Amino acid sequence: MSEIVFKAVTKTFRLxxxxxxxxxxxTDLRIEEKEFVAIxxxxxxxxxxxxxxxxxxxxxxxxxxxxxxKRVVGPGxxxxxxxxxxxxxxxxxxxxxxxxxxxxxxxxKAEADAAIGRYIELMGLSGHEDSFPHQLSGxxxxxxxxxxxxxxxxxxxxxxxxxxxxxxxxxxxxxEELVRLARRNPRTVIFITHAVDEAIYLADxxxxxxxxxxxIIETIDIKPLRAEGGWEEMPIEEVMDTPAFTHMRSRxxxxxxxxxxxxxxx
Amino acid sequence: xxxxxxxxxxxxxxxxxxxxxLTIAGFALFFGAWSLLAWSGxxxxxxxPSPRAVWATLVRLxxxxxxGHVYADHMLASLGRxxxxxxxxxxxxxxxxxxxxxxxxLDEIVTPLFDSIRFVAPLAWVPLAALWFGTGIGxxxxxxxxxSFAPCVISAYxxxxxxxxxxxxxxxxxxxxxxxxxxxxxxxxxxxxIISGLRVSAGLGWQSLVGSExxxxxxxxxxxxxxxxxxxxxxxxxxxxxxxGVVGFAIDVAxxxxxxxxxxxxxxxx
Ligand SMILES: Nc1ncnc2c1ncn2[C@@H]1O[C@H](COP(=O)(O)OP(=O)(O)OP(=O)(O)O)[C@@H](O)[C@H]1O
Ligand SMILES: [Mg+2]
Numbered sequence: 392m393s394e395i396v397f398k399a400v401t402k403t404f405r406l407x408x409x410x411x412x413x414x415x416x417x418t419d420l421r422i423e424e425k426e427f428v429a430i431x432x433x434x435x436x437x438x439x440x441x442x443x444x445x446x447x448x449x450x451x452x453x454x455x456x457x458x459x460x461k462r463v464v465g466p467g468x469x470x471x472x473x474x475x476x477x478x479x480x481x482x483x484x485x486x487x488x489x490x491x492x493x494x495x496x497x498x499x500k501a502e503a504d505a506a507i508g509r510y511i512e513l514m515g516l517s518g519h520e521d522s523f524p525h526q527l528s529g530x531x532x533x534x535x536x537x538x539x540x541x542x543x544x545x546x547x548x549x550x551x552x553x554x555x556x557x558x559x560x561x562x563x564x565x566x567e568e569l570v571r572l573a574r575r576n577p578r579t580v581i582f583i584t585h586a587v588d589e590a591i592y593l594a595d596x597x598x599x600x601x602x603x604x605x606x607i608i609e610t611i612d613i614k615p616l617r618a619e620g621g622w623e624e625m626p627i628e629e630v631m632d633t634p635a636f637t638h639m640r641s642r643x644x645x646x647x648x649x650x651x652x653x654x655x656x657x
Numbered sequence: 658x659x660x661x662x663x664x665x666x667x668x669x670x671x672x673x674x675x676x677x678x679l680t681i682a683g684f685a686l687f688f689g690a691w692s693l694l695a696w697s698g699x700x701x702x703x704x705x706p707s708p709r710a711v712w713a714t715l716v717r718l719x720x721x722x723x724x725g726h727v728y729a730d731h732m733l734a735s736l737g738r739x740x741x742x743x744x745x746x747x748x749x750x751x752x753x754x755x756x757x758x759x760x761x762x763l764d765e766i767v768t769p770l771f772d773s774i775r776f777v778a779p780l781a782w783v784p785l786a787a788l789w790f791g792t793g794i795g796x797x798x799x800x801x802x803x804x805s806f807a808p809c810v811i812s813a814y815x816x817x818x819x820x821x822x823x824x825x826x827x828x829x830x831x832x833x834x835x836x837x838x839x840x841x842x843x844x845x846x847x848x849x850x851i852i853s854g855l856r857v858s859a860g861l862g863w864q865s866l867v868g869s870e871x872x873x874x875x876x877x878x879x880x881x882x883x884x885x886x887x888x889x890x891x892x893x894x895x896x897x898x899x900x901x902g903v904v905g906f907a908i909d910v911a912x913x914x915x916x917x918x919x920x921x922x923x924x925x926x927x
Contacts, residue, residue, distance in 0.1 A: 446830055447830075448826050448829075448830070465829070466826065466829040466830040467830070467832065468830070468831055468832030470830065471830065471831070472826075472827070472830040474823060474826075474827060476823065478821070478823045478824055478826070478827035479827075480824055480827075480828075480841070480842065480845070482845040482846075482848070482922065483841075491828070491831050491833075491841070492831035492832055495828075495831055495832040495833045495834070495837055496832055523922065539831070543831065543832075
């Protein structure tokens with residue numbers, strides 16, 4: 392059971408110089424078990440904050456967040472997080488970073504090594520097993536961070552712009568890999584991105600957020616499109632050329648733009 | 658391994674050759690001035706022996722006991738005493754500093770006390786140490802401890818504060834227990850700062866040594882010097898000072914090696 396439910400959630404931050412800042416205004420969102428939800432929205436609209444509340448790293452100021460019917464009281468390995476800034480341990484090698492969660496779980500060594508090896512290969516990190524993070528490029532560090540979450544085989548995956556630091560080619564490989572992974576072994580996913588294309592291609596549902604204050608302005612079902620268009624059998628570049636896809640893209644762009652206009656006029 | 662460069666004054670980069678050249682030039686200048694001063698007769702030899710005379714004394718002290726022991730034994734006695742006092746300071750200071758960094762309450766209880774005590778110079782503890790411990794081993798240990806304790810606490814405290822909160826969060830989302838967070842995140846995260854603190858504290862501890870040895874009877878470089886002073890043997894006093902300098906420098910070089918090793922491993926975070 393790993394559906395994620397936000398019930399009338401608000402989040403205010405106390406500012407260092409006094410006063411409060413409303414980061415998330417009354418938000419309801421229900422993410423079904425094994426559903427893949429992408430969140431798009433301008434910088435500062437509260438995407439990370441929303442995800443951190445599901446991760447148990449931040450708590451709502453009012454309302455509640457439940458995962459699998461239980462109120463979130465803290466972080467846990469069944470809700471793996473890919474952080475926007477990677478958050479790799481500088482003193483651990485690639486292998487140790489990826490294996491950290493398995494070690495905490497007390498997984499048998501042989502089993503852990505096999506799983507780590509599999510993800511090192513999958514993420515194109517072969518040959519860098521014993522490197523330290525500072526010896527890797529930003530894109531490679533990001534792939535380590537992704538592998539570290541995948542390897543836990545978590546019920547829910549919370550990914551904060553996980554492909555942000557990747558070059559275009561690697562990004563496509565990672566997107567297709569994520570689709571494959573999601574199909575083979577579906578799980579509940581929150582996927583934050585700035586790339587509207589990516590959101591449409593990957594997600595069952597796209598949540599569009601706006602700011603001032605941060606809240607959801609629309610959620611859009613993509614799943615029917617994907618099923619009708621047979622997207623899963625097509626390479627990503629062809630999917631992006633279909634009329635259904637381009638139409639969806641411009642629709643989301645318009646939403647974001649209208650909202651920004653409104654915020655600017657405010 | 659890349660070619661090693663040394664940072665000269667004003668940020669200029671020196672090659673290894675230039676580095677040694679300048680180092681040797683500095684020493685040559687120092688010993689030249691000293692020889693000149695001694696040779697000029699401006700100061701009598703019993704107040705300022707020439708470098709050559711001090712060297713002869715060193716050679717003599719190496720084979721013939723002075724103040725009960727040969728030179729190397731005095732050195733080892735000092736070194737052993739230092740290592741013991743320093744080890745106690747490290748063993749208490751670093752955990753204390755880490756805990757102060759992690760627990761706000763402890764920080765607020767300990768810091769004011771600590772801040773007022775640490776301005777009492779190690780030498781100012783000598784009378785108290787003598788009263789408490791007489792001529793036992795405890796006196797010098799206390800003084801070396803006092804000398805090296807503060808930098809241990811401060812560096813561990815700073816290190817604990819510098820650990821990125823996000824790394825703790827990452828570990829927690831991967832299922833790390835409290836103990837695992839300490840072992841795999843908080844301690845290694847504080848390590849670079851702790852290591853440079855070790856170097857500073859070793860330096861200060863070693864500097865407190867002579868003060869501590871003013872009150873022991875037996876052996877040690879400080880003791881050798883006090884005895885030299887009692888015999889009006891300036892050459893012995895200076896020979897003792899040289900030993901202190903050389904051993905102190907060796908300790909620093911060793912710890913600098915440890916520091917460099919860590920910095921390489923830890924990458925840019927150090
Ligand atoms: N700990 C905090 N204290 C104060 N304000 C915060 C804190 N965390 C976030 N905020 C504020 O809340 C708002 C939302 O931040 P958040 O990081 O969730 O945005 P985001 O949508 O993820 O942006 P980006 O796309 O740039 O990552 C921002 O205005 C930010 O300044
Ligand atoms: Mg963000």
